[in-house]
Amino acid sequence: MSNPNLLEVEDLSVSFRTDRGWVRAVDSVNLHVAPGETLAIVGESGSGKSVTALSILRLLGDSGQVDRGRILFDGSDLLELDDAGIRKIRGDRIAMIFQEPMSSLNPVLTIGKQVAEPIQLHRGLPWSVALEHATELLRKVAIPDAEHRLGDYPHLFSGGMRQRVMIAMALACDPRLIIADEPTTALDVTVQAQILALLKDLTRETNSALILITHDLGVVARYADRVAVMYGGRIVESAPAGELYSNPQHPYTRGLMNSIPGLDGSPQSRLITIEGQPPDLANLPPGCAFAPRCPHASNVCHDQKPALEQIAEHHLRACHGYE
Amino acid sequence: MSTRAAELVSAPISSKSSWPIIDFTRRLVRDKPLGAAGGLIFLIFLFCGIFADIIAPYGINDTDLHRRLEAPSLSFPLGTDHLGRDVLSRILYGAQLSMVVAFLAAGLATIISIVLGLASGYFGGKVDMIIQRMVDAWMTFPDLVLLIVVVSVVGPGVPQIIIILGLLYGIAGSRIVRGSVVSVKENMYTHAAQSMGGRNLYILRRHILPNVMPVVIVLFTTRIGAVILAEAGLSFLGLGVPPPAPTWGSMLSGTGRTYMYLGPWLALAPGLCLTIVVYSINVYGDALRDLLDPRMRGR
Numbered sequence: 365m366s367n368p369n370l371l372e373v374e375d376l377s378v379s380f381r382t383d384r385g386w387v388r389a390v391d392s393v394n395l396h397v398a399p400g401e402t403l404a405i406v407g408e409s410g411s412g413k414s415v416t417a418l419s420i421l422r423l424l425g426d427s428g429q430v431d432r433g434r435i436l437f438d439g440s441d442l443l444e445l446d447d448a449g450i451r452k453i454r455g456d457r458i459a460m461i462f463q464e465p466m467s468s469l470n471p472v473l474t475i476g477k478q479v480a481e482p483i484q485l486h487r488g489l490p491w492s493v494a495l496e497h498a499t500e501l502l503r504k505v506a507i508p509d510a511e512h513r514l515g516d517y518p519h520l521f522s523g524g525m526r527q528r529v530m531i532a533m534a535l536a537c538d539p540r541l542i543i544a545d546e547p548t549t550a551l552d553v554t555v556q557a558q559i560l561a562l563l564k565d566l567t568r569e570t571n572s573a574l575i576l577i578t579h580d581l582g583v584v585a586r587y588a589d590r591v592a593v594m595y596g597g598r599i600v601e602s603a604p605a606g607e608l609y610s611n612p613q614h615p616y617t618r619g620l621m622n623s624i625p626g627l628d629g630s631p632q633s634r635l636i637t638i639e640g641q642p643p644d645l646a647n648l649p650p651g652c653a654f655a656p657r658c659p660h661a662s663n664v665c666h667d668q669k670p671a672l673e674q675i676a677e678h679h680l681r682a683c684h685g686y687e
Numbered sequence: 688m689s690t691r692a693a694e695l696v697s698a699p700i701s702s703k704s705s706w707p708i709i710d711f712t713r714r715l716v717r718d719k720p721l722g723a724a725g726g727l728i729f730l731i732f733l734f735c736g737i738f739a740d741i742i743a744p745y746g747i748n749d750t751d752l753h754r755r756l757e758a759p760s761l762s763f764p765l766g767t768d769h770l771g772r773d774v775l776s777r778i779l780y781g782a783q784l785s786m787v788v789a790f791l792a793a794g795l796a797t798i799i800s801i802v803l804g805l806a807s808g809y810f811g812g813k814v815d816m817i818i819q820r821m822v823d824a825w826m827t828f829p830d831l832v833l834l835i836v837v838v839s840v841v842g843p844g845v846p847q848i849i850i851i852l853g854l855l856y857g858i859a860g861s862r863i864v865r866g867s868v869v870s871v872k873e874n875m876y877t878h879a880a881q882s883m884g885g886r887n888l889y890i891l892r893r894h895i896l897p898n899v900m901p902v903v904i905v906l907f908t909t910r911i912g913a914v915i916l917a918e919a920g921l922s923f924l925g926l927g928v929p930p931p932a933p934t935w936g937s938m939l940s941g942t943g944r945t946y947m948y949l950g951p952w953l954a955l956a957p958g959l960c961l962t963i964v965v966y967s968i969n970v971y972g973d974a975l976r977d978l979l980d981p982r983m984r985g986r
Contacts, residue, residue: 421882426812455883462882468875472897481893482883533883 369396369436370573371420371541376433378412378419387646388431389415391597394672397590399540402564402574404588404605406581406620408642412597413577417543420575421458422450438540456486459534461563463546465526469518475502475529476514482536501532505562524555531563535570542567543575548583560587581624585609590678593617596643596653599672603679613681615658652684660686714978722974725967732964736782743776748931756950766952768942774956777933781957784934785964788845788918792852793910797903799857804864804899805891809872819865825858834917838926845928852917856910863906867899874898901979908972912965919961935961 378390390412397403405413418424420435422442435442437458442450454460459482462468469478479501480494489497495514502510505528518526527547534542544563548556560576564587567574576588584591584605592602593614601614612618619638640657649655655665664684672682716723735742751771759766765774807818837851871877872895880890915935921927922936930937935957943954 423878423881451884451886453884454881455885460879460882462875462879464875468879470874470876470880470894470898472900473893481880481885485884485889530879533879 368398370399370438371575372396372434372436373416373420374434374436376416376419376435377431378415378424379429379431380415380424381427381429382646384646388648389428389597389645390419393433393594393597393599395592395599397541397573397575399573400568400571402567402576402587402589404576404578404584404591405594406578406584406591407594408579410642410645411594413594414545416594417460417545417575417577420543421454421460423460452486455482455539456537457539458541458543459537459539461527461530461534461542461544461547463549465523465530465550468530469521469526471518474515474517475521478518479514479529479532479536482533486537497536498532501536502529504535504566505529505532507532523551524559527551527555527559528562531559531566535566538570539572541573541575543577545577546579547576548578548580556583557586563587581620593620596648597645598653598669598682599680600654600682601680602672603676607676607679611676611679613675613679614654614683615660615686616654619657652682662686711978715974719974719977722971722977725970725974728963728967729971732782732960732967733786735779736784736786739776739779739783743773743779745773745776747777747780747933748772749776756946756953758950759952765956766950768938768950768953769946774938774953777938778935778956778960781933781935781938782960782964784845784928784932785915785918788849788852788928789911789914792849792914792918793856793907795849795853796855796857796860796910796914797907799853800860800864800906801896801903803858803861804868805895807861808865808868809887809891809895811869815865818861822858822861830855830917831920834921835924835926838921843921843926843929848918848921848927852914855917856913860906860910863902864899867902868895871895871898901976904979905972905976908968908975912968912972915961915968916965919957 373393373395376390376393377388379386379388393412393416395403395405395416405416407413415424415428419428419430420437420442424430430443433443437453442453445453469475476495476498479498480491483489483494483497484491487494499511499514502513507513507525507528518529521529530547542563547563548559551559560583563574576583578584588605590602591605591608592599593608593616594600595616601608601612601617603611603613608617609621612621616638619636622636623638625635638657643649643653643656649666651664651666651668652658652661652670655661658665662684668684670682670684672680675681712723715726749772751767753771754763754767755769755771757763757767757771763773763775765778768774768777803818803822807815833855834851838847841847877890877894880894885893918927918934919936919939922934923940925937925940927936928934930941938957939954939961943957946953
């Protein structure tokens with residue numbers, strides 16, 4: 365039987381060089397995503413979710429380095445490819461959408477030129493054909509009056525419109541996998557819903573996979589099929605979205621769920637927070653990274669790193685357990 | 688009907704032209720009148736330089752020993768020098784030479800700055816380290832000492848001056864381009880271009896260079912002023928363009944200084960021209976910098 369997964373990340377560890385030596389940002393992460401599936405990676409700032417995404421496309425920059433692991437895309441290891449090989453993947457087979465639509469577009473180039481850019485890079489089509497494609501793409505992402513807006517510069521577009529343009533650019537070469545790194549963080553709530561719905565529809569249409577990186581559990585609930593929760597560079601819980609909501613098993617996940625303000629609570633009730641500070645990656649505790657903030661932590665939690673273990677079908681958790 | 692009315696209402700405030708250059712000039716005149724005046728004065732000098740052959744009333748080396756050191760008059764608007772040559776004509780031809788040297792040397796300097804700055808800023812790491820240490824080493828030598836040494840080795844002449852001034856200002860200016868590249872590089876669109884599979888050269892040409900152009904343009908204009916001044920300085924020291932070619936620097940140092948008491952106009956004319964040209968190009972460069980600053984856009 366052929367492998368049903370489009371992308372498999374196996375035992376990925378990534379470090380960054382800092383003033384205080386090498387800091388491990390991602391530690392032994394396993395992920396997989398199938399065509400047509402939406403995987404959400406959830407976590408707070410510094411949990412390693414963006415770094416995981418960047419390392420898939422090998423965009424870690426000069427200071428980052430993959431220590432070990434494999435990233436299998438369609439059966440071949442992306443980490444083994446040479447520079448030309450990974451460039452062929454980038455933007456063509458795997459596309460990325462970044463979190464800041466305001467600065468993701470080059471202010472001195474017209475929208476048309478930017479949307480046509482990946483088509484020209486990977487397909488080598490003549491400019492006029494690429495521009496026609498760009499018009500179609502802009503229509504697809506519901507930019508009104510698309511053909512007249514090709515010559516406009518990014519500053520004439522609103523944040524939501526720019527993110528639509530970014531999605532159009534990502535879709536340009538019909539990628540098999542789209543990685544969206546907090547695509548809606550900078551946008552209004554109503555626009556967020558539109559953008560995510562659009563992204564979801566378009567990926568479903570083309571049966572491509574979507575990795576959605578976010579810290580917004582509301583987003584996850586509505587749009588993700590599966591969720592991986594990251595903390596301190598490791599995956600602490602992974603489950604189908606419905607299961608995770610109805611039955612969160614890791615104390616951190618529970619904490620996150622509890623800290624969402626509900627509409628039914630009384631206005632006077634205080635929001636439940638997770639005590640303490642996010643972990644310092646340069647100085648992680650020897651045991652579970654969450655132990656210092658965990659209300660259930662016992663001695664074993666402070667001494668030993670918990671392994672990610674299956675606790676139900678498709679439901680994994682890295683915790684020593686608690687009553 | 689209503690859109691027409693809206694157009695009429697908004698027309699006097701911002702009548703957008705399809706030519707960006709016209710738009711820009713309009714903004715320059717409106718927001719930076721001093722800069723616009725500087726640009727205009729510089730253009731006049733440029734014009735005089737280009738058409739010196741036509742405008743100049745006398746030839747460069749037309750001597751009339753009967754009319755030496757004459758004060759400014761109708762036939763000699765800026766007087767004559769110790770060989771009876773018309774000062775105005777020599778000023779005009781001097782402008783020509785100054786402009787040629789200025790544009791070629793500033794152009795060369797800008798190209799060097801762009802290449803070094805882009806490579807150093809974009810690639811970072813070891814490349815940056817090596818280039819910047821070499822720039823450091825180069826910059827430890829005072830400009831004038833370097834100029835004097837090189838000119839005394841290869842001898843004075845226009846091509847030598849252009850190359851040495853181009854190198855000098857180009858290497859120093861690469862720092863400014865580098866700084867700008869480093870900040871542009873961190874913008875999301877550079878990462879986005881990488882994530883789309885763009886090659887480094889492609890990203891440099893298409894995404895980085897257009898975004899550092901404001902800095903480069905300003906660098907170019909200020910370098911023009913600096914080069915004119917440096918050339919005058921070298922000619923003043925006798926290391927610049929060899930006589931009898933007229934340059935403002937050599938007019939100041941040669942006849943100007945020797946006959947300062949007998950004919951003060953000999954020093955005044957080139958000195959004033961130098962001051963005005965350098966000041967006007969600097970004011971213009973400042974205005975350009977302000978207008979091209981993205982933070983000023985949309986104001």
